[in-house]
Amino acid sequence: MIPRLKKILGLTDPEPIQQTDDHTPAIPSPPAVPxxxxxxxxxxxxxxxxxIINSLHPYRDEAQTDIQGLTLLVCCPTAEEEELMRVALYTAFPDRFKEDELDRELxxxxxxxxxxxxxxxxxxPDHLPDCRFRQGNLGLQLQRAHTAPVPVSQAIISALRxxxxxxxxxxQPDGQTTLLIGRGFKPALPSGRVRTNDIVFLEKSDPAFDPVSGxxxxxxxRNHAKITFDPVRKGFFLFADEGGLPMSGNKTKIFRSDDSVVRVDIMGMGYPLQDGDQIELGGEATLSVTIS
Structure with missing residues (x-):
């Protein structure tokens, strides 16, 4: 009778608190964080x-070596792995890994x-190209002094898209050795400086602009990248300028003839160009590279 009367009047007993064995009220656990x-x-x-040190172990205690350079290749199939490698290698600070870490270890x-x-x-992003040493997602290529560079006379750059x-x-090595790549002939940059591009993608306001091909x-x-001939290394190199970097919301890539992809996204670093390469600018425009 009393329970029925309580129910009619809306007076119900509170739900019992679940307790643990030590009579302490149970507190729900927070969701697990992956x-x-x-x-x-x-x-x-x-x-x-x-x-790197293990790969170069044969050169330990040698008075001289024929190594002129090292290229570290890292396969980063996910954005998380790429970000980890950028932090580990100080890619935001050119030469810091070499000067602060690698020189000391050597x-x-x-x-x-x-x-x-x-x-x-x-x-x-996908797989390591051929290289001298490999371990997991790491590869190391050696540039040797006795390797005769392939003589080059010129690089021809033309638009595919x-x-x-x-x-x-x-x-040409004996002519203009650096070509600036960008949109517009003389664009004004955010800094106020006027840049003179050599490889010019036409602006929509240009009378010669074609909305289909352009x-x-x-x-x-407007200041995307540049191609430079290096007389010491006897080759052509692509550098991303500020406007062609991810920090500016843009990107620059090299597509090799073997279907490998090189991301050109470290300020101040020159990426070697090979005959048959394609340079992608901003994910859409593409230049072809012919070296002879």
Missing amino acids: VSGLPAAPQKRAEILAF ANHYIRLPRNWTFTIQLV GQTHQAAYII KENGAVS
């Missing part, structure tokens, strides 16, 4: 250094390289 299986950047940095292991040896980094002012542009031009930054 933990990445990737190591921290310092641990990955140490792994990379160990890989000295500690009595591996002597020439004073002007070079170190470059290439992050690739997008409309440029000229059908083709030529870089539909990809908008993806090209």
Whole structure:
């Protein structure tokens, strides 16, 4: 009778609090936070250094070596792995990994390289290209002093997608050795400086602009990149300028003839160009490279 009366009057007993064995009210556990299986950047940095040192172990205690440069290749199939490698390799600070980390480790292991040896980094998204040493997603290629460079006379750059002012542009070692790539002839940059482009993707306001052939031009930054001939290394190199970097909301890539992809996204680093390469600007416009 009493329980029925309580129910009619809306007076119900409170739900009992679930208790643990020690009579302490149970507190619901917070949802589990997924933990990445990737190591921290310092641990990955140490792994990379160990890989390079182990690869160069035959050169320990040698008074001289024929190595003129090292190229570290890293396969990063996911954005998380790529970000980890960028932090571990200090890609935002050119030469810091070489000067602050690698030089010291080489000295500690009595591996002597020439004073002007070079170190470059290439992050690739799918698979490692052929290289001298491999370990997991790491690869190391050696540039040797006795390797005779392939003589080159010129590089011809032409548009595959997008409309440029000229059908083709030529870089010759004995002529103009640097060509600036961008949209517009003399665009004003955010800094106020006026840039004079050599490989010019036409603006929509240009009288010669064609909306069909030039539909990809908008993806090209006004200061996107440059191609330079290096007389020391006897080759052509692509550099991303500020407007062609991810920090500016843009991107630059090299598509090799073997279907590998090189992301050109480290400020101040020159990426070697090969005959048959294609340079993608902003994910849409594309230049072809012919080296002879």
